[in-house]
Amino acid sequence: RGIAKRNGQGEVIRMAGSEFDVSVQRAQREQLKLAASVFENITEAAVILNANGYIINVNNAFDQLFNSEEVVVDKMHFSEIFSISQRKIIKDLLATHPLKWSGETQIHTLNHDAIACKLTVNHVKSNDEITHFVCLLADISETKKTQSLLYDLAYKDSLTGLPNRLSLNSYLVSQIGRFKHSDTQLALFFIDLDNFKFVNDSLGHKAGDDILKKAARIITDVIDEDCFIARLGGDEFVVVMQTSNANINVPDVAQTLVTSLKQRVDIQDKKVMVSASIGIALYPNDGVDSDTLIQHADAAMYLAKEHGKQTYQFYTQYLTQKAMDRMQLEANLDQAIAREEFILHYQPQIDISSGAVIGVEALIRWQPANHSLVFPDQFIMLAEENNTIIDIGHWVLRQACSQAKQWLDCGLIFEAISVNVSAKQLQSDELINHVQDALTLSGLEPHRLELEITESFILHQPDAAIARLHRLCELGVTLAIDDFGTGYSSLSYLKRLPVHRLKIDRSFISDIPHDTNDTAITQAIIVMAEQLGLEIIAEGVETSEQAEFLLGNHCKQAQGYLYSKPLTANDATAFLGNKTSMII
Structure with a gap:
């Protein structure tokens, strides 16, 4: 900025001015x-x-x-x-x-x-x-959202939305730490749905999932909000609550759960009975850490199952030894075949009119070393849980076919040997090969082998089940439905099945002819079998009065203690020999 001094002619002769540096202001403006x-x-x-x-x-x-x-x-x-x-x-x-x-x-x-x-x-x-x-x-x-999703995946059950096993363990650790030096008690309820495996196998996994979600809602509705509810997996739930509150009565809570969970629910257009058995362990009396409390409540739950289900039991020290015995039994089961610890007993099937033997049912027993004889109801479920049932079933087929062939070669008279086949075997692609293998190795004619199946298998994926049964019949063996009337019987499926015989379950036979309901059910099953052209046999016959009733209602075949208990191979040989000599 400056001023110019000019002469008379207007020419600039002198300049006066000042100079300023604005670079800083410009830089500041740029920064702004x-x-x-x-x-x-x-x-x-x-x-x-x-x-x-x-x-x-x-x-x-x-x-x-x-x-x-x-x-x-x-x-x-x-x-x-x-x-x-x-x-x-x-x-x-x-x-x-x-x-x-x-x-x-x-x-x-x-x-x-x-x-x-x-x-x-x-x-x-x-x-x-x-x-x-x-x-x-x-x-x-x-x-x-991502953190919440990851948390749910880690700590929540995806089916029911309840906390899972990991979340339960974390909760128990925190609660035990919190009440370690106080008088506060905790009650842990171990809830297991009764017969859930049967429903799951019969109606499929979607039906099983629907029942689990229904059970979760029932438990959530019954239990107070300040209690902890978790699903461990499968059909197992856990409830944890403080018991210091005078208003909380543990037996009352357990009974409320049992009562609330016992109901019929509609699943796939079928009425399905849902119920539960509950085991209870108390902190600190029954355990001072989460694993021990869960194990002890689990043991008490099994005791409730043994007491008829649909009930609850508290843990006692006796159950620890019993649970350990069960675990040892399960561990030994894996080696039972290799150790040749399984044996077969045989129960004759009788023509009621003549007393002649028409067949023999093979019944498995387990004789572990240094242990008393173990019956199927004590280990078959274990075998299904750890999948040894496939190998056990294969062994039974081979052994039964071999024994039947030996008897026939000795001139003993009977029509066929019956072998029970579990649902897991029937669902296995190996069954066809196992039956062929047993027949080939023994030389037994196929029509001499009868396979007994349960109704529950038929209702699980019925089309696939029926196709597999037809493949078995193509081998020449015959089929019977075992324990008929105790499952979810479906006449629409029954008429499509390639079966030749129905077995009336012993639960209907035990009180006839005095129980009018059992009498009516038994008569209805016999009439239905006649109409469908099927043979019929009653199991669990123990009195002459029962046999006379059955014969009078056109059921001509029976098995039970009236005729013979299950026999060892040697005793069965003698029994068949006596019957054969009477015929000859």
Whole structure:
């Protein structure tokens, strides 16, 4: 900037002026422009507040997050964008004039959407006085959703939404630690649905899932909100509650659960009975750690099963030894075939009119070393659980066919040998080969082998089941339905099955002819079998009166203690020999 001195002719003869350096101002202006550009374009929502916490400027990201493009947020107090429960916290935070603060919070947009955010607060000072706050908000909603999903996967059961085993263990550890030095007691209820495996195998896994979800809802409705409910897996649930409260009576709670879980539910157009057995363990009396409490409640649950199911039992020290025996039995089961510990007993099947032997049923027994004889009801379920049933079933087929061939070669007279086949065997692709193998190795004619199947197998994937039964019949063997009337009988399936005989379950025979209901059911089964052209045999016949009733109602075949108990191979040989000599 300057002034020119001119002469009379207008020519510049002298200059006077001053010079200023503006590079600093230009640099500052550039920095301000850059800061403004950064402020507007950063991905985090940025808010500038005055010293009193009122909004004086926001960036584009804030407008998008808060949906405030058409609303003036200037002069709004910063706390007003947060959920009501957090507004006082934000006001108090600003009042403390933090140098820098960071944490998670939640804002509410103008659309009333709740958004999880990470908030960072910085203050700006001039002459040691706070003039502004600069706040950054980062949307962490997706991160929170991912964390929640990962938590659910780790700690929740995907089917019922209840806490899972991992969550239960964590809860028990925390509760035991909390009450370790107090008089507070905990009750752990181990709930197991009765006959769930039968329903699952009969009606399929979807039906089983529906029952599990129904059971979870029932338990949740019955139990107080401050109690802990978890699903361990399968058909097992656990409830944990404090028992110090005088209003809580553990037996009453257990009975309420048993009563509430006992009901008929509609599953796939069928009425299915749901019930449960419950075992109870108490902290600290029955265990001072989570694993022990669960194990002891589990043992008590098995005792409830043994007492007829649909009941509850408390843990006692006796159950620990019993559970250990069961575990040892299961461990020994794996080696039983290799050790040749299985044996077959044989129960004759009789023509009621003549007393002649028409067949023999092979019944497995287990004779572990240094252990008493173990009957099927004590180990077959274990065998199905650990999948040794396939190998055991193969052994039974080979042994039974071999024994039958030996008897026939000796001139003993009977029509066929019957072998029970489990649902797991029938679902296995190996069964056809196992039957062929047993017939080939023994030389037994196929029509001399009868396979007894259960109704439950038929209702699980019926088309596949019926196809497999037809393949078995193509081998030349015959089929019978065992324990008829105790499962979910379906006449529509029965008429499609390639079976030649029905076995009336012993539960209907034991009280005839005195029980009118059992009498009516037995008569109906006999009439139905006649109409379908099927043979019929009654099992569990123990009195002459029962035999006379059956014969009078056109059931000509029977087996039971009236005629013979299950016999060892040697005793069965003698029995058949006596009967054969009477015929000859």
